[in-house]
Amino acid sequence: MHSPQETHEDSPIGALTNKGVAQTALGAGPGFEPIALDELQQLPFFQGVSGTFLSLNRGAVVKRHFKRGEVICREGEYGSTAFYILEGKAQVSISSPMAHVKTPGALRKFLGKLSSQLTQRDHDQREEENKQLWIPIDAPVDLAYANPVAELGPGDLFGEMTCMSLYPRSATVRAQTDCVMLEMLRNVLDIMQRNKNFRAQLDKTYRERALDTHLRAVPVFAELTDEFIGSLREKVELVRYTPGQVICKQGDAADAFYLVRIGFVKVSQAHPGGEIILAYLSRGDYFGETGLLHGDMRTATCTALDHVELVRVGASDFGRMIEQFPDVRRKLEAVERDRMEQNRERLSLTRSVPLDNFLQQGLMEAQSLLLLDLDSCTRCDACVRACADAHDGITRLVREGLRFDHYLVATSCRQCLDPLCMVGCPVGSIRRRNSLEVIIEDWCIGCGLCAENCPYGNINLHPFDVMVDDPENPGRKKAAVKQKATSCDLCTNFAEPSCVYACPHDAAHRVDPRKFFAGLLGQGKT
Amino acid sequence: MRIDRTHKSWLIASLVILGVATAVYIPYARNSITGPRGGSAIGLAFGIIGSAFMIFSGLLAARKKVEVWRLGRAQSWMRGHLWLGLLSLPMILFHGGFRFGGPLTAVLMALLILVVASGLFGAALQHYLPKVMTSEVPFETIFEQIDHVRAELLAEADELIARASAPLKLVAAAPSGDLAATADSVLGAEETLAPLRNFYAREMRPFLEDHRGRNQPLADQEKARGIFERLRRLLPAGMHETTTSLEEICDEERQLRQQVRLHYLLHGWLMLHIPLSFALLILGCVHAVMALRY
Numbered sequence: 001m002h003s004p005q006e007t008h009e010d011s012p013i014g015a016l017t018n019k020g021v022a023q024t025a026l027g028a029g030p031g032f033e034p035i036a037l038d039e040l041q042q043l044p045f046f047q048g049v050s051g052t053f054l055s056l057n058r059g060a061v062v063k064r065h066f067k068r069g070e071v072i073c074r075e076g077e078y079g080s081t082a083f084y085i086l087e088g089k090a091q092v093s094i095s096s097p098m099a100h101v102k103t104p105g106a107l108r109k110f111l112g113k114l115s116s117q118l119t120q121r122d123h124d125q126r127e128e129e130n131k132q133l134w135i136p137i138d139a140p141v142d143l144a145y146a147n148p149v150a151e152l153g154p155g156d157l158f159g160e161m162t163c164m165s166l167y168p169r170s171a172t173v174r175a176q177t178d179c180v181m182l183e184m185l186r187n188v189l190d191i192m193q194r195n196k197n198f199r200a201q202l203d204k205t206y207r208e209r210a211l212d213t214h215l216r217a218v219p220v221f222a223e224l225t226d227e228f229i230g231s232l233r234e235k236v237e238l239v240r241y242t243p244g245q246v247i248c249k250q251g252d253a254a255d256a257f258y259l260v261r262i263g264f265v266k267v268s269q270a271h272p273g274g275e276i277i278l279a280y281l282s283r284g285d286y287f288g289e290t291g292l293l294h295g296d297m298r299t300a301t302c303t304a305l306d307h308v309e310l311v312r313v314g315a316s317d318f319g320r321m322i323e324q325f326p327d328v329r330r331k332l333e334a335v336e337r338d339r340m341e342q343n344r345e346r347l348s349l350t351r352s353v354p355l356d357n358f359l360q361q362g363l364m365e366a367q368s369l370l371l372l373d374l375d376s377c378t379r380c381d382a383c384v385r386a387c388a389d390a391h392d393g394i395t396r397l398v399r400e401g402l403r404f405d406h407y408l409v410a411t412s413c414r415q416c417l418d419p420l421c422m423v424g425c426p427v428g429s430i431r432r433r434n435s436l437e438v439i440i441e442d443w444c445i446g447c448g449l450c451a452e453n454c455p456y457g458n459i460n461l462h463p464f465d466v467m468v469d470d471p472e473n474p475g476r477k478k479a480a481v482k483q484k485a486t487s488c489d490l491c492t493n494f495a496e497p498s499c500v501y502a503c504p505h506d507a508a509h510r511v512d513p514r515k516f517f518a519g520l521l522g523q524g525k526t
Numbered sequence: 527m528r529i530d531r532t533h534k535s536w537l538i539a540s541l542v543i544l545g546v547a548t549a550v551y552i553p554y555a556r557n558s559i560t561g562p563r564g565g566s567a568i569g570l571a572f573g574i575i576g577s578a579f580m581i582f583s584g585l586l587a588a589r590k591k592v593e594v595w596r597l598g599r600a601q602s603w604m605r606g607h608l609w610l611g612l613l614s615l616p617m618i619l620f621h622g623g624f625r626f627g628g629p630l631t632a633v634l635m636a637l638l639i640l641v642v643a644s645g646l647f648g649a650a651l652q653h654y655l656p657k658v659m660t661s662e663v664p665f666e667t668i669f670e671q672i673d674h675v676r677a678e679l680l681a682e683a684d685e686l687i688a689r690a691s692a693p694l695k696l697v698a699a700a701p702s703g704d705l706a707a708t709a710d711s712v713l714g715a716e717e718t719l720a721p722l723r724n725f726y727a728r729e730m731r732p733f734l735e736d737h738r739g740r741n742q743p744l745a746d747q748e749k750a751r752g753i754f755e756r757l758r759r760l761l762p763a764g765m766h767e768t769t770t771s772l773e774e775i776c777d778e779e780r781q782l783r784q785q786v787r788l789h790y791l792l793h794g795w796l797m798l799h800i801p802l803s804f805a806l807l808i809l810g811c812v813h814a815v816m817a818l819r820y
Contacts, residue, residue: 374656374657374659374660375528375656375657375660376527376528376656377656378527378652378655378656378792378793379656379659379669379789379792380793382590382593382600385593386593386594389593389594390594398668399668400667400668403664406657406660494596496599498593498594501593501594501596501599501600502593502594502600503600503601504527504586504590504600504601504603504604505527505528505601505604505652506527506528506532506601507656
């Protein structure tokens with residue numbers, strides 16, 4: 001398919017101004033079928049749409065024919081289109097191994113070799129690992145961790161996040177039977193979503209097929225009964241927000257609880273020095289419970305980072321839930337306490353050191369910095385070699401970066417308090433623990449978006465040779481290379497990171513910047 | 527490695543070892559009938575201790591090859607290498623009774639003195655030069671990337687000159703019925719840009735291309751400053767920004783050259799120290815076998 005070359009005039013999607021999307025063609029050739037105007041107008045979700053708009057944007061939607069077994073889109077690939085199934089069935093799955101990168105070392109501890117392996121969470125429990133049973137994807141279903149395969153059929157829309165926000169494809173979709181689909185660009189998807197009937201159809205599909213698993217995927221709600229979820233099904237509201245739109249403001253009265261269905265939400269608090277980012281939430285996350293638990297005001301501002309869809313549970317239904325299920329209330333309160341503690345730490349950080357000295361370099365955003373004392377460092381690169389030796393020849397540190405005083409802030413994961421790497425993950429697999437340390441879950445599909453988003457270049461993609469099912473030869477497997485995102489793991493199997501351990505000149509140090517730089521500032525060495 | 531307060535315990539331990547060894551040697555040397563010899567019990571003990579110190583010091587090279595093996599922190603090994611390596615000299619001097627002996631032992635003593643001296647020289651370099659590098663080369667990059675950075679600087683400089691010449695091309699290309707006026711405009715622009723283009727072609731580009739060139743005025747910071755000041759006076763105000771950018775590129779090239787020099791100083795002394803050390807260890811083994819067996 002071809003990337004559109006859009007003219008951004010009054011409206012970036014051209015939908016509201018009835019202007020054509022210039023030079024747009026969603027491909028041609030076998031399997032592509034331009035769709036006639038009268039055929040478009042007959043589709044229920046285009047009823048009521050101006051004929052002029054449809055005429056001008058005919059190139060932005062095509063009919064695609066897929067043969068049984070044909071791949072429609074692959075996980076990790078970038079795209080700009082969404083698909084609507086008219087006929088046939090498709091299988092949606094994640095082919096990346098459900099495993100995380102582990103660097104074991106029991107026997108190898110002496111040798112210090114941290115040969116990286118892929119290990120499932122059943123065999124290797126990590127602290128504060130997300131035990132969720134469902135993986136959120138860009139489709140009207142979630143995938144089960146145990147068997148990440150599901151079926152899509154006529155009336156299903158998938159690829160919304162890719163289309164609206166240009167995120168990588170979250171899963172692989174393959175035609176299970178001969179299929180006919182509409183493939184569309186953002187302007188066409190947007191106009192479809194404005195159609196009441198289409199919205200109602202999508203909402204109905206979500207309520208019937210995904211709301212259950214979505215709610216249960218949140219560990220706090222795992223014990224809700226089927227009856228209660230059934231009673232919620234028709235009462236919850238599905239609400240949409242555009243990029244930058246404020247969902248709820250700090251200080252407003254709390255009137256609802258929200259579950260993130262699509263997109264990313266920024267949680268922030270106002271602070272004398274500016275806005276402090278507390279968290280980024282993605283599909284499966286929730287917010288708004290703190291104000292409701294205490295009948296209080298909103299403690300933070302939540303803003304849509306991209307095209308966001310939320311499940312809104314009203315205050316009365318939320319109250320009914322915590323009344324009927326005291327365990328849920330207890331769990332929510334425990335989560336709230338953890339969040340408050342994290343926020344307190346985060347805010348105390350900003351108060352302990354003058355912000356303006358560090359904002360430019362983002363140093364105080366870090367929880368852990370690898371510093372090289374340039375007055376001691378002989379530039380021998382022993383640290384880099386040690387990191388590579390400890391991680392299958394792939395270094396997770398680069399001896400380059402910004403300088404502060406006589407220290408080099410090496411390029412290595414900083415465990416940022418504002419983790420930009422987490423924004424946009426199509427499967428929500430990169431998050432952080434309560435300790436604020438970054439963790440990459442088993443269902444990372446290796447798309448590399450987190451690596452692109454990291455402003456410091458601290459995330460690498462580690463290739464692994466795996467055997468995967470060969471779809472062209474059912475029952476057989478074939479060799480493939482799958483990538484998993486990795487970043488500095490602080491060599492957690494050892495008492496000291498390998499880079500620090502291997503430095504012969506006492507120049508490499510892993511520090512907590514709050515303590516380290518606060519001391520320097522106290523001495524006036526800025 | 528910086529020799530600072532953190533070496534205090536090593537210094538004290540070394541002084542204690544030296545003190546004890548001296549306290550043992552002096553009466554031994556005074557009371558020995560034939561004078562202190564390597565073959566005597568005490569002489570042999572000093573020889574073994576000195577050899578052990580040398581072997582441990584030599585093992586640093588092996589330790590650095592297995593950087594991630596958990597055999598003790600690399601900096602502990604380095605400190606041991608420095609202090610025990612230094613102590614090996616008095617131990618071996620006590621072992622030989624401050625005599626050089628036959629050809630083999632004379633060569634060994636000379637090697638030991640050279641190894642220790644080169645080691646002290648290297649330790650001094652590694653103590654002082656990192657700080658010099660930090661202050662004199664703020665644009666420091668990874669050493670292996672220097673060639674790449676240089677290529678980028680050259681491309682950037684070429685681009686700046688090309689952009690500066692662009693108005694000239696526009697004047698030449700502009701359709702005009704008056705050929706004479708166009709020619710005058712072109713000539714005028716040529717004269718304006720001539721100092722910059724000549725300077726770039728004759729001085730700056732060779733300076734950026736030939737990193738080892740001699741007699742390059744731009745290689746000296748003060749001279750370069752003067753050259754660019756004179757150039758600015760010859761150019762219109764509109765070209766001063768380009769001139770400043772070119773000056774910054776030259777400054778960065780000078781820093782890269784300084785980085786290369788300092789890098790070779792920081793690591794070049796090892797080209798002498800390591801082979802001499804290996805020779806010392808090997809010949810030391812030969813000496814031990816021959817002395818003990820024969």
